Amino acid sequence: xxxxxxxxxxxxxxxxxxxKEAAEEMLDYKGTGMSVMxxxxxxxxxxxxxxEAEKDLRELMNIPDNYKVLFVQGGxxxxxxxxxxxxxxxxxxxxxxxxxxxxxxxxxxxxYGKANIIASSADKTFSYIPDCSxxxxxxxxxxxxxxxxNTIYGTKFKTLPNTKGKPLVAxxxxxxxxxxxxxxxxxxxxxxxxxNIGPAGVVIVIIREDLITEDTLPxxxxxxxxxxxxxxxxxxxxxxxxGIYICGKVFKWVxxxxxxxxxxxxxxxxxxxxxxxxxxxxxxxxxxxxxDRSLMNVPFITGxxxxxxxxxxxxxxxxxxxxxxxxxxxxxxxxxYNAMPIDGVKALVEFMKKFEDENLSRx
Ligand SMILES: *Cc1c(COP(=O)(O)O)cnc(C)c1O
Numbered sequence: 001x002x003x004x005x006x007x008x009x010x011x012x013x014x015x016x017x018x019x020k021e022a023a024e025e026m027l028d029y030k031g032t033g034m035s036v037m038x039x040x041x042x043x044x045x046x047x048x049x050x051x052e053a054e055k056d057l058r059e060l061m062n063i064p065d066n067y068k069v070l071f072v073q074g075g076x077x078x079x080x081x082x083x084x085x086x087x088x089x090x091x092x093x094x095x096x097x098x099x100x101x102x103x104x105x106x107x108x109x110x111x112y113g114k115a116n117i118i119a120s121s122a123d124k125t126f127s128y129i130p131d132c133s134x135x136x137x138x139x140x141x142x143x144x145x146x147x148x149x150n151t152i153y154g155t156k157f158k159t160l161p162n163t164k165g166k167p168l169v170a171x172x173x174x175x176x177x178x179x180x181x182x183x184x185x186x187x188x189x190x191x192x193x194x195x196n197i198g199p200a201g202v203v204i205v206i207i208r209e210d211l212i213t214e215d216t217l218p219x220x221x222x223x224x225x226x227x228x229x230x231x232x233x234x235x236x237x238x239x240x241x242x243g244i245y246i247c248g249k250v251f252k253w254v255x256x257x258x259x260x261x262x263x264x265x266x267x268x269x270x271x272x273x274x275x276x277x278x279x280x281x282x283x284x285x286x287x288x289x290x291x292d293r294s295l296m297n298v299p300f301i302t303g304x305x306x307x308x309x310x311x312x313x314x315x316x317x318x319x320x321x322x323x324x325x326x327x328x329x330x331x332x333x334x335x336x337y338n339a340m341p342i343d344g345v346k347a348l349v350e351f352m353k354k355f356e357d358e359n360l361s362r363x
Contacts, residue, residue: 003016004319005321007334008322009195010151011337013340014199014246019251021249042102054069056255057204060251067206068226070207071247074224076192083188084109084111086211086224087211088217089142091113092114093143094117094166095142096145096161097117097120098147103216105171119135125153127287128155132161135161145169148170149172152328152329152333154288154294154299156292156296158291169187172189175196178203187207188206188207191203197247198243199249202244207226268295274298282360283360284300299333300331308331312332317356320348320351322335
């Protein structure tokens with residue numbers, strides 16, 4: 001059984017090299033006589049793993065010294081609560097709702113204070129990014145929140161919103177490491193690792209130091225306090241050790257590939273192959289505003305539910321897995337994260353062309 005092309009939105013494809021290395025080290029990690037899964041998170045070997053992972057991530061993303069990098073658990077969804085609990089000093093926050101993940105974050109914040117929706121693309125089923133150049137940012141807002149790449153709908157902020165001086169909090173789960181970013185533009189960025197980095201169970205939080213305070217909302221669980229994790233270098237309790245180890249390997253792979261500039265070029269090249277085909281196809285079409293298209297998640301439809309189902313079934317049989325759109329939106333979605341090889345996208349487009357030729361008459 002060979003490997004298939006896995007277009008899953010998450011957990012998603014990992015670089016083959018990383019998996020092979022992890023396999024080689026499975027029984028005996030660098031002469032320790034044990035797997036990383038079996039070792040103490042206080043051991044020297046693991047300390048090196050987590051420190052090196054952080055160092056490599058800092059280098060890749062050019063993270064300034066006044067930002068902390070935290071490895072935590074609870075999924076990106078846990079951050080929907082952690083953000084307001086740590087940051088809502090005035091109990092006011094402004095949310096830009098561009099999809100389900102942003103909406104969930106907004107609803108969670110409503111549990112803790114006054115959350116306002118200051119922009120939304122719900123009117124057109126989240127198929128675009130609203131103009132965020134002059135938003136009605138609340139005077140006493142503790143932060144402005146976005147989901148930078150909308151995994152389900154396939155849109156991406158190409159310009160960050162004008163937050164009028166308020167800290168920007170961004171869920172970057174599905175775009176982290178896909179291109180260079182200016183970390184200084186953010187107060188907090190967080191990402192569930194299972195999209196563009198690899199293993200589920202790790203969440204990376206990159207947070208400006210002045211936003212890490214003792215002054216959290218009353219009742220904030222210890223495990224949700226950024227300060228606890230920052231003060232303990234992400235080792236307050238047992239961290240998701242094996243996941244962090246795999247993250248570290250992915251960081252090294254991205255570095256070896258040439259870093260984020262090269263990743264961006266590769267991702268643009270891959271996405272262009274797919275989008276160019278969608279734009280010329282008589283059967284398939286993309287579902288989002290062209291200027292807001294994500295490089296990572298590419299939703300498309302035929303316009304017929306029946307043909308969509310047929311396509312997904314035949315694609316699966318041909319070795320293209322997980323092309324079904326999110327259960328709430330239907331259609332198809334190809335997630336083409338960093339680890340998806342360009343050949344996978346080329347092969348998918350070839351398959352789509354063939355399907356189009358065979359099925360155009362049915363439309
Ligand atoms: C997948 C995803 C989430 C949810 O992540 P969990 O780790 O399952 O909580 C949140 N935000 C975005 C943008 C996602 O893609």
